[in-house]
Amino acid sequence: MSLFSVVATPIGNLEDITIRSLRVLAAADVVLCEDTRMTKKLLDRHDIRVQTLSYHAHSRLSRVDDVVALLKEGKNVALVSDAGTPGISDPGSQLVRRIREEMKKEIEEGVLKIEAIPGPSALTAALSIAGVPCADFVFLGFLPHKKGRETLFKEIKSSERSVVFYESPHRILKTLESLVTHLEGETKQVVICRELTKIFEEVVSGSAQEVKTYFETHPDKVRGEFVVIVSV
Secondary structure, eight states: OEEEEEEOBOSSOTTOOOHHHHHHHHHOSEEEESOHHHHHHHHHHTTOOOEEEEOOTTOOHHHHHHHHHHHHTTOOEEEOOSSBOTTSSSTHHHHHHHHHHHTHHHHHTTSEEEEEEOOOOHHHHHHHHHOSOOSSEEEEEEOOSSTTHHHHHHHHHHOSSEEEEEEOTTTHHHHHHHHHHHTTTOOOEEEEEESTTSTTOEEEEEOHHHHHHHHHHOGGGOOSOEEEEEEO
């Protein structure tokens, strides 16, 4: 039986990886990576020597064919993202879907197993320290740059659940400006979690205006990846 393992990797601190993840990566014939250079740092840290191939949003369809061919040969393939759990706001979900479609028979016959190797996720890490209601929530991934963006901010305003999304340092101030505009007169709180699991991990909370003012007056903190939570 061949294995296709979806392996969660650290979101910052390289020590945040499970024993099982290390075992699976070491046993894989091939590790698929968003950026092979990023993954090499993790593999080198744990003295793992394995072949790596790139798989990212701009990979050609032929790469999917290559992966299917490897699995049909009985190879064990592991999929990782640059950070966190593959398939959460990255192209990994598309690859898993294609494999399920093209190797449905092999999966049903037990020739191929697709397995989850759980671990770090910026989404759950942020919610665990934000101190907001999260028995149920809405996750939006990365907001679109243009089309549909304003519609989403309107949905965030009217949502009766906490809303979580990711943002880059290049767009965080623009996003906070949009939240100030759309949440004017609302009691909703905004929580920003940045540099999760790293030395300068930080949580900033308050009204949309208060959070925006904080980052405007601390431009040195507009770096890293951001998890934005708008709580009810």
